[in-house]
Amino acid sequence: MLSLLLLVSFACGDDGRQTARGVVIEVEGGITDVDGFLLRLPDGETIRLRPADGVLFHDNAPIGHLRDHLRSGETVEVEYEVLDDGTAVAYQVTD
Numbered sequence: 190m191l192s193l194l195l196l197v198s199f200a201c202g203d204d205g206r207q208t209a210r211g212v213v214i215e216v217e218g219g220i221t222d223v224d225g226f227l228l229r230l231p232d233g234e235t236i237r238l239r240p241a242d243g244v245l246f247h248d249n250a251p252i253g254h255l256r257d258h259l260r261s262g263e264t265v266e267v268e269y270e271v272l273d274d275g276t277a278v279a280y281q282v283t284d
Contacts (some may be wrong), residue, residue, distance in 0.1 A: 206280065209236055210266045213258040223252045226279075228267060238269055238279040247283040255282070 214235070215227035228236045240252050258265055268281040 204270075206268055206270045208266060208268050210264055211236070212262055212264055213255050216255050216259050221251065221253050223255055226255050228265070236267075236269075236277055238267060238277045240279045240282075244279055244281065247281060252282070258284075 209228060209230060211228040211230040213226055214229045216223055217226065218224035223240050225237060225239045228238060230236065244252055246252070246254050255265070257263075263284065266283040267279050268283075269277050269279045271277050
């Protein structure tokens with residue numbers, strides 16, 4: 190719920206998409222597939238995201254590259270949209 194309130198505070202584009210930058214602190218799924226991930230923002234809040242079907246990193250790296258960021262602590266920027274059911278869906282991930 191707190192994450193949802195935080196999502197509302199971000200600026201939205203005309204298409205309803207938002208952008209957040211943070212550190213990946215959890216990755217759910219198999220070795221090559223990612224079902225979801227948790228992003229910690231600089232203020233300590235978190236956003237649970239589900240990758241859109243077929244989403245890749247901006248440089249066409251597979252979404253499994255999130256595991257490298259989980260290990261390294263390097264931040265990522267995520268373009269996402271919050272759906273009517275409250276699910277945050279990631280459409281692009283950038284190193």
